Amino acid sequence: MGRIPCCEKDNVKRGQWTPEEDNKLSSYIAQHGTRNWRLIPKNAGLQRCGKSCRLRWTNYLRPDLKHGQFSDSEGQTIVKLHSVFGNRWSLIAAQLAGRTDNDVKNHWNTKLKKKLSGMGIDPVTHKPFSHLMAEIATTLAPPQAAHLAEAALGCFKDEVLHLLTRKPINFQGQHSAAALGNSFTDYINCKPEEKDATVENLSKAIQQEPQMMPATATFAMPVCPTMPGFQFSPASFANKGDASPWGQSVCTGSTCTAMDQHSQLHEKLEEVNGAESEATKEIRNLSNIFNSDCVVWDLPADDLINPMV
DNA sequence: AATGAGCACAACCGCCCCGCA
DNA sequence: ATGCGGGGCGGTTGTGCTCAT
Structure with a gap:
């Protein structure tokens, strides 16, 4: 048994997309939108799986995407949101204009995780x-x-x-x-x-x-x-000569309470019913956390498309 | 100059959720 | 109430580039 595959794998092209394929997909979506991903490759004349088309569009071709390197403040934002949301990349990406979950995930795995480890912070729990x-x-x-x-x-x-x-x-x-x-x-x-x-x-x-x-x-x-x-003295953790916001933002100890409140967040979520999306609900709850006296948040508002405070 | 290691990013895979019939 | 299919998500792998040896 098992699930019916989303496409016939033998008949689809895989691997890197060519500029020609990108053009076909972009122009088709510009005309018809993204209603049915299974039909899009067929109608657009692409030998691709619908899922592959969706990924290419959402992670690369979408006109509202940023393609440059992540700024330092974006990195800080990711770290802070990760301390609350964990590996929920789509939720984190939703707070950064022009960044996709894949971008955020890659940036985390290649740079931020190592950076935190190098500072003596466990990237999973955000604790020293x-x-x-x-x-x-x-x-x-x-x-x-x-x-x-x-x-x-x-x-x-x-x-x-x-x-x-x-x-x-x-x-x-x-x-x-x-x-x-x-x-x-x-x-x-x-x-x-x-x-x-x-x-x-x-x-x-x-x-x-x-x-x-x-x-x-x-x-x-x-x-x-x-x-x-x-x-425990997080201040002693940070290199005193290091004026970078990294030392401050990660070592404020805010994550300690954030993790505790993370569980509260989920408890609260379970109580909430209605038409709100999960992200909206979480953000709503999160804003309460940010307003808490116990936590010091200094998220760079410029990077947030849904400023929470 | 050749080669291997490390890195960054793109793409794929499989699972899960949710809406709909 | 239930099963199915589409789409979303997170983890993993593949690929190409850069840099050191």
Whole structure:
């Protein structure tokens, strides 16, 4: 069984589009619109799958598209929206004039993800890697935490190395923080060739003192006054000499609360009924988040086609 | 100059959702 | 209520270009 294919794959051309094909498609759509994608290639005289035509049109031929490089502020916008929406590229792209979901996705995968990793930020959760490691210790039972933390240290070793050699971290944990703090201090102060060993020591510290981060311990970002306890200092994360908006926008800690509110967003969405599109509803809800006292958003309004604030 | 690695972008694939009969 | 088809979406792969060796 299975689904009927959208076209007969044997009879359709695949791969790069030629200028001639582009012209045929563009002129057909200019005359007849995009009503039925399955019929468009046939009527336009193209040996292409309807789906391929739709993709070519929406990602490349549409006259309202921007084709240049992404600006820095567009990048920031993507990062911030990604921290709220996750990999919902169409939703993110809808906020950037002239950009498609494919553009945004490609830009994220090729540039932004690496940029965040290089800054010590996990591109999936938008939290600092060190925060994630400590979270492992906080949320899991000691034996599991030890194993996972060790694995995480292995996975993120490069990022941790990059992070720690750039800027000391101001850990002020109240519970046996000395063990972890000393390990970090060792890490920062040791010679490059000793970094690996220090990572291992840090892992051991977590293993040996599983109670050092009790389950009740929480992290406080500066913009989260409601979360007392363990103090992580994102300001110390950012390179102080770096005046770029990247350091500020990603390290404000806003994403910490944004992720929490992301779940609220979905809960709220489920309550909403009516004729509004999902995007409209999400944006409506999102605007509430942006107005929240707890989150600092500095989205560049110029890049937004639906300014949310 | 040749070649391989890395990168950016275009295109494809398969799944899912939604409207309609 | 249900099944079908069109379209949308996100993940993945392919391709061509650039740069370093």
